[in-house]
Amino acid sequence: MTKRILKPIEDPLWLKLLLGGVTIGFIAILLLLPLVLVFKEALAGGLGGFWTSMTEPDALASVRLSLIAAGIAVPLNTVFGIAAAWAIAKYDFPAKTFLVTLIDLPFSVSPVVAGLVYVLVFGMQGWLGPTLVDHNVHILFALPAIVLVTIFVTFPFVARELIPLMVDQGRDEEEAAATLGASGFQTFLRVTLPNIKWGLLYGVLLCNARALGEFGAVSVVSGHIRGVTNTMPLHVQLLYDNYDYAGAFTVAALLAMLALLTLALKSVLEWRYADELAAAHRH
Amino acid sequence: MSLNVDSVTKKFRRFPALNGASFVAPQGSFVSLLGPSGSGKTTLLRILGGLEFADSGMVRFADLNWLDMPARTRNAGFVFQQYALFRHMSVADNIAFGLKVRPRNKRPSAADIRNRVTELLALVQLPGLEDRYPSQLSGGQRQRVALARALAIEPRMLLLDEPFGALDAKVRKELRADLRRIHDHAGVTTVFVTHDQEEAFAVADLVAVMKDGRIEQYGAPADMRRNPRTPFVSEFLSA
Numbered sequence: 182m183t184k185r186i187l188k189p190i191e192d193p194l195w196l197k198l199l200l201g202g203v204t205i206g207f208i209a210i211l212l213l214l215p216l217v218l219v220f221k222e223a224l225a226g227g228l229g230g231f232w233t234s235m236t237e238p239d240a241l242a243s244v245r246l247s248l249i250a251a252g253i254a255v256p257l258n259t260v261f262g263i264a265a266a267w268a269i270a271k272y273d274f275p276a277k278t279f280l281v282t283l284i285d286l287p288f289s290v291s292p293v294v295a296g297l298v299y300v301l302v303f304g305m306q307g308w309l310g311p312t313l314v315d316h317n318v319h320i321l322f323a324l325p326a327i328v329l330v331t332i333f334v335t336f337p338f339v340a341r342e343l344i345p346l347m348v349d350q351g352r353d354e355e356e357a358a359a360t361l362g363a364s365g366f367q368t369f370l371r372v373t374l375p376n377i378k379w380g381l382l383y384g385v386l387l388c389n390a391r392a393l394g395e396f397g398a399v400s401v402v403s404g405h406i407r408g409v410t411n412t413m414p415l416h417v418q419l420l421y422d423n424y425d426y427a428g429a430f431t432v433a434a435l436l437a438m439l440a441l442l443t444l445a446l447k448s449v450l451e452w453r454y455a456d457e458l459a460a461a462h463r464h
Numbered sequence: 465m466s467l468n469v470d471s472v473t474k475k476f477r478r479f480p481a482l483n484g485a486s487f488v489a490p491q492g493s494f495v496s497l498l499g500p501s502g503s504g505k506t507t508l509l510r511i512l513g514g515l516e517f518a519d520s521g522m523v524r525f526a527d528l529n530w531l532d533m534p535a536r537t538r539n540a541g542f543v544f545q546q547y548a549l550f551r552h553m554s555v556a557d558n559i560a561f562g563l564k565v566r567p568r569n570k571r572p573s574a575a576d577i578r579n580r581v582t583e584l585l586a587l588v589q590l591p592g593l594e595d596r597y598p599s600q601l602s603g604g605q606r607q608r609v610a611l612a613r614a615l616a617i618e619p620r621m622l623l624l625d626e627p628f629g630a631l632d633a634k635v636r637k638e639l640r641a642d643l644r645r646i647h648d649h650a651g652v653t654t655v656f657v658t659h660d661q662e663e664a665f666a667v668a669d670l671v672a673v674m675k676d677g678r679i680e681q682y683g684a685p686a687d688m689r690r691n692p693r694t695p696f697v698s699e700f701l702s703a
Binding site for chain 1: 513514534536537538539540541542544546548549550551552553561562565566610613614616617623
């Protein structure tokens with residue numbers, strides 16, 4: 182009997198099965214199962230119970246607050262991210278690697294620390310707190326602090342997505358545009374933006390998902406005022422701590438649905454514009 | 465109405481890229497900057513295109529103080545070694561780009577732009593490829609499109625940075641002949657960077673042999689071959 186000879190980069194069958202099985206098992210137990218359970222628990226009281234928990238005023242307030250915070254933080258971080266990526270990819274200056282490290286800082290710092298830093302700056306015992314309160318400006322335990330920490334925590338997503346892309350694309354096309362008479366703004370709008378739009382969109386989606394889901398940093402600065410400064414993740418915890426499991430899982434299911442929506446949107450876009458995506462990478 | 469480059473210098477960080485390069489080219493001539501890598505030829509070309517700034521020196525073109533003008537007002541067509549076509553635009557949109565970004569009162573009508581694109585594609589011998597994307601073209605075709613795009617703005621000066629460097633020998637020869645034909649047709653002052661002496665001599669009226677940021681010898685190919693002024697030049701020409 183002749184033994185089938187493996188191709189140079191082909192693994193034996195047992196290894197393929199092992200790796201595949203581990204991956205599928207891991208995803209099923211650690212990712213899919215919890216997701217299914219969230220929806221199962223949320224619907225434990227039937228659709229009616231789900232609806233009652235969802236339309237409860239404090240729950241609605243938390244949804245509204247989360248959407249407002251993300252609605253402010255994501256556009257700002259889109260602008261910051263493009264600016265940072267542009268500066269790093271298109272200009273040469275000293276301390277460039279240091280700047281890249283700084284952009285990564287929110288990824289490596291625990292969100293709780295980020296929240297505490299804002300307390301130190303804007304709190305009553307902090308640098309600016311007393312002065313601000315004297316002028317009737319409330320940052321801590323209010324929307325401004327929630328937006329600020331959300332910006333801090335989600336800052337790297339857009340920039341991180343764009344920097345490698347823009348470095349890879351180089352400056353040639355922008356230089357060509359300049360020699361053809363385009364102004365800086367025309368070049369950005371007609372050449373740079375179309376080239377980075379997919380990466381940008383992906384970064385914005387990730388940034389948005391994280392902005393809606395951020396817990397630690399927001400928890401430190403929000404003050405947990407029910408119905409006023411509780412975002413969705415904070416509201417989930419509050420309900421859970423008060424043994425309102427149906428309510429907690431309902432809001433959790435809403436959060437999970439927003440995440441799934443983000444993923445679906447991304448997949449649809451990738452599928453719809455597959456040709457264009459491939460063209461942007463070839464050249 | 466000539467191009468007058470006078471003692472241009474440029475330093476990158478520590479090392480000098482140009483040590484006082486000077487040459488004069490009559491209007492409508494075809495000049496080749498020839499030299500090994502690191503001789504400063506590309507830096508000089510990019511300074512002429514406004515993509516790099518000289519530390520000192522003067523460039524006069526016609527009656528213009530050339531170095532005081534930003535790249536986008538020089539109206540100098542630039543052709544890059546790696547084509548630098550706009551990858552998300554069709555061939556027609558690439559070629560029309562320089563016309564479409566003009567201020568409204570100087571912008572040709574959509575129909576005029578379309579005619580101009582057709583004309584230019586015929587000139588670079590790629591008729592009918594308007595709707596292709598750069599990724600669907602061969603290297604030689606891409607460089608022809610890049611040339612058409614640079615010519616679309618009716619440039620005062622045409623600058624080419626090793627335009628055929630990424631192409632195989634046969635395509636290089638074809639494109640070289642076409643470039644010369646297009647130059648003679650348009651009559652635009654052309655500066656062409658190459659490290660290939662055969663190419664420089666075949667295509668240019670005037671050749672500047674560069675070494676270490678200086679022009680070692682400048683003149684017509686025939687004169688230079690007969691009478692190389694320095695050992696470097698004679699060695700480079702015989703290589």
